[in-house]
Amino acid sequence: MSIGTGTRLGQYEVQDFLGQGAMGVVYRAYHVQLARTGAVKVMQGIAPDADSIARFRREAQAIAQMRHPNILNVFDFGEHEGTPYMIVEYVPGGSLASRMRQGPMDHTSVIDTLTGIARGLDYAHSLGIVHRDVKPANVLLEKDGTPVIADFGLVKLLQSASVSMSGVTTGTPAYMSPEQVTGSPVGPAADRYSLATIAYEMLTGAIPFDGEGVLEVLYAHVHRDPPPPSLRRPDLGRRVDGVILRGLAKEPTQRWESCEAFVTALRQALTGAAAPAVERTVVMAPPLKATRPHPYQSAPAAPPAAVAATRRSHRTRNTILAAAGVLLLLTVLLLGVAALRTPTLALSTNPVQAGDHVVVSATRLPANQAGEVELYSPVQIFPFKSDGSGNMSVDVIIPRDIGAGDHTVRICWNGTCHAQATLHVTAPVALVTPTPSGAPAATQSPQSSASPTAVQRTLALSSSRIKVHTGTMTVKGFHFTPGQTVTLTFIQGSTTNKNVATATAGTDGTFLQTYTIPSTAVVGTAYIRACDASGCAYASLSVTATG
Known part of the structure; x- marks a missing residue:
């Protein structure tokens, strides 16, 4: 028309x-x-x-x-x-896509642009509005470079239009989140994934999955890990890798809690990566010459004229010994102070299973220190920043493909790891259906072994959104241990971790419980955890201003 x-x-x-x-x-x-x-x-x-x-x-x-x-x-x-x-x-200034085609942008311009986009998205998310098609072409630029997000809600309109076919994925393939590709429920985390994709492209000059057909790109969003940005631009460093790869996590709950939190962490990572390394130089005192004769050497008697010199030599020796004593005392004191400042690392849960959440906390860090928690095998990086007292905590989701056994958790900054702990990952406990009484027991051949199927605990929520301050929500759990007490915990970042209700699993392993949102919750992504004595289940949700 x-x-x-x-x-x-x-x-x-x-x-x-x-x-x-x-x-x-x-x-x-x-x-x-x-x-x-x-x-x-x-x-x-x-x-x-x-x-x-x-x-x-x-x-x-x-x-x-x-x-x-x-x-x-x-x-x-x-x-x-x-x-x-x-x-x-x-808006007459063109789009971000046009600006990016003109050539690389410096880090300051990248962060300024991403900050504006992040603020606009977080504002919309606080109103319960999700864009669903965040990409450079939908970011317009004012004459002064201020980014302006366009086409809010238009993808949702096309999705609901009667001309749309059921199950068709809408959005731009290069920037789509995994949940959009699979047709799963879409929330603010989808926009955060798209923003991380834009940041990846602005810093490296390429999208995470490029040079492939549309179907291959869609498959990669769901099943493949993107190459770290530093593989394309080695000057970006590991800290930038950690921030961006968390933004591109497959699971929505593993991504940054807000767009601004993502950009803030990226700014700190870029600043840290650009800071020159400063090495300390320690000035060593020259060695002291020996003033005492060898014990097996006979010293000749000192003539009267040398008595005064001998006394001076004794005074020199005593002075040196006293100085050595003071130096030793200072060394002990310094070592004691250093021991008091040695970072301590703690894990909220140990042992765990794949998919569990663990809060990694540390004390005695430098104040306002930016760094990363590293989980090894496979390597996972979770950025953090300590508070003014040198304390920090970060929520870590154990990868589902991690193997059972001992894994190392470290806290690192400025290219050095300062503390570590061992995390024990156990194999999931299988739920085996007992053989009815009187039935013959099955025999196994020597070549076969039993492989019972583990039933994973799951949660269903009455809504994917809850209103800040006053909202309530009903949770239904499945596959919990019959008769056991189930504790519901509301978790949001490092500020809220509160038990909000308890329930008892019925004979069929299910429970139904309603809880009220904690007063400390804020607008953004959160999740509810339900645990009995044998395991936990998680579900993500959005805290909104309007419910």
């Missing part, structure tokens, strides 16, 4: 054609009374039926209520000859 120059849409008059994309056609328009230029998006991808138009109006109203300097303003919306349109703010 084309709209001719001079056509009036509401109070705006169409001036000229700007471009066409997956969402439809875009025109420049002008509001005469306000002397304001806008952009008209004609949504050709939305079917002109009553249900689709109603969905469009609801989504447009929600988007139009957002007011943020990094989100494109919606001025008006309506229908023209049965086709929905939306009039939005006109």
